[in-house]
Amino acid sequence: MIDIEIEAEAWTTALPDAEAVVERAARAALGTIQGDVVVLLTDDAAVRDLNARFRDKDRPTNVLSFPAPENAAPHLGDIVLAYGVCASEAEAQGKTLSDHLSHLVVHGVLHLLGRDHEDDAEAEEMEAEEREILAELGVADPYAAEQD
Numbered sequence: 001m002i003d004i005e006i007e008a009e010a011w012t013t014a015l016p017d018a019e020a021v022v023e024r025a026a027r028a029a030l031g032t033i034q035g036d037v038v039v040l041l042t043d044d045a046a047v048r049d050l051n052a053r054f055r056d057k058d059r060p061t062n063v064l065s066f067p068a069p070e071n072a073a074p075h076l077g078d079i080v081l082a083y084g085v086c087a088s089e090a091e092a093q094g095k096t097l098s099d100h101l102s103h104l105v106v107h108g109v110l111h112l113l114g115r116d117h118e119d120d121a122e123a124e125e126m127e128a129e130e131r132e133i134l135a136e137l138g139v140a141d142p143y144a145a146e147q148d
Contacts, residue, residue, distance in 0.1 A: 001036045002026045008043040010083045015097050025102040026079075028133050029109035035076035037109060047082035060085050063104040065111035079108035093145065103142045106133050 004019050011018045022039050030037070040046075044060035052058040054066070062085045067077040081104055090100035107130060117123035131141050 003036065003038045004041070005038065006041045007046065008041060008083045010043065010087075011041040014083075014087060015101065017098070018101065021098050021101050022105050024137065025105035025133075026109050028137055029106040029113075033076075033113065035074045037076050037112060038078045039105065039108075040078065040080045042080060042082060044082045044084040047080055047085070050080060062086050062089055063108045065108045067112050067114070076109075077112040079105065079112070081105070081108075093142075095140075095142070099139045100142075102137055102139050103130065103134060106130050 002023050004022050006012055006018065015021065018041060022041070026037055026039060047064060048058065048060040050064055051061050054064070060082045062082060064080045065077060066080070068075045081101070086100055086104060087097055089095075090097045093100070107126075110126060110129060115122075115126045115129065117126045127143055131143065134140075134142065
């Protein structure tokens with residue numbers, strides 16, 4: 001089950017089908033894996049607070065992933081996205097908000113499934129997996145600009 005909570009109205013104002021975009025991206029990232037995921041679409045202030053409390057980084061970020069402990073199964077974890085950061089990034093990168101949201105949800109779900117990007121090899125593997133999932137969704141390679 002994908003439980004989507006929209007706390008910041010800006011998400012649905014800018015992207016009326018935000019819930020459907022999240023659902024589709026999360027399901028694609030999960031593939032055949034069974035489990036529950038909660039996705040919270042909120043604002044920069046809420047994400048800044050979570051980032052400060054859990055990561056000691058007093059600033060908003062685009063997406064935070066909170067994997068659930070194994071004993072919480074079938075709950076896999078929670079993903080939280082900040083509207084302002086995501087919208088600004090999408091505009092700066094010349095992407096639609098829908099495509100950027102799809103990418104960040106896929107990225108967040110992969111973190112819940114244990115993927116990481118702490119070193120170059122892990123980052124390359126995770127980015128390749130993201131590209132493959134996003135291609136299935138019809139979303140352009142989010143890393144293409146970095147390779148030019």
